[in-house]
Amino acid sequence: MDLLERFARGDLDAFELLFRQFHRDVHGWLVRLTRDPAAADDLTVEVFWRIYKAHARFDPTRSFGAWARRIASNAALDHLRRVARERAATASAAVRTGTADSTGRRDLHLRVERAFSTLPPKLRVVAELALVEEWPQEEIADALGISRSAVKARAFRAMKYLKHALQREGFEP
Amino acid sequence: MNDRKALELLRDAMPPPRADDGPAADLWPRLRRRVDRGGNRPPAADWVLAVVLGVLCLLQPSLFGILLLHF
Numbered sequence: 001m002d003l004l005e006r007f008a009r010g011d012l013d014a015f016e017l018l019f020r021q022f023h024r025d026v027h028g029w030l031v032r033l034t035r036d037p038a039a040a041d042d043l044t045v046e047v048f049w050r051i052y053k054a055h056a057r058f059d060p061t062r063s064f065g066a067w068a069r070r071i072a073s074n075a076a077l078d079h080l081r082r083v084a085r086e087r088a089a090t091a092s093a094a095v096r097t098g099t100a101d102s103t104g105r106r107d108l109h110l111r112v113e114r115a116f117s118t119l120p121p122k123l124r125v126v127a128e129l130a131l132v133e134e135w136p137q138e139e140i141a142d143a144l145g146i147s148r149s150a151v152k153a154r155a156f157r158a159m160k161y162l163k164h165a166l167q168r169e170g171f172e173p
Numbered sequence: 174m175n176d177r178k179a180l181e182l183l184r185d186a187m188p189p190p191r192a193d194d195g196p197a198a199d200l201w202p203r204l205r206r207r208v209d210r211g212g213n214r215p216p217a218a219d220w221v222l223a224v225v226l227g228v229l230c231l232l233q234p235s236l237f238g239i240l241l242l243h244f
Contacts, residue, residue: 109186112183112186131183166182
């Protein structure tokens with residue numbers, strides 16, 4: 001019986017082999033989507049825990065890597081939503097350090113990062129892949145488990161949202 | 174602000190993160206502990222609910238009929 005079939009039947013040794021084979025890919029994917037390597041460590045454990053719990057639903061004829069990546073995408077979205085809620089809860093206490101006439105390069109980068117971090121999670125992950133990393137839409141659609149037209153629409157909305165957020169950070173319209 | 178300017182700002186401030194370094198430590202022991210702890214058992218709250226429903230059905234047998242409607 002091959003490795004994927006053994007995993008689908010709940011074999012823990014097969015699961016460990018798959019973890020050893022795929023965890024770096026999953027971790028890298030989570031770093032891309034969250035930009036937080038420490039969070040990616042925790043999320044990698046969470047993702048493989050979800051994978052283990054769902055072993056009976058896995059179809060051994062399909063790609064394990066693609067399945068793991070989609071589960072990782074959902075875990076990353078959950079994480080970004082949690083972070084956004086926490087940020088919203090502490091927003092009133094936050095101190096805005098950037099001003100419209102700030103000139104330091106680091107300050108400029110911080111303001112861009114802050115604008116980017118306000119994007120809704122679903123738009124943010126598409127923006128990361130489409131706008132920052134310039135992935136082809138087809139690959140993004142496949143990795144996130146959404147249609148190509150959804151990628152296109154989200155990238156468009158992300159750009160619109162980002163421009164407003166940058167203006168709120170003091171960048172000229 | 175046009176799209177080109179926004180993209181320039183974004184790519185200058187936020188280059189793609191280093192995603193090939195891998196985790197800081199071996200994550201298998203953590204995952205294995207979680208598997209051993211959690212298994213595929215139902216959550217504790219489900220057991221509590223089952224016990225409470227069982228007791229209620231013993232005290233008030235007519236509730237059993239109502240519960241059956243949910244299946």
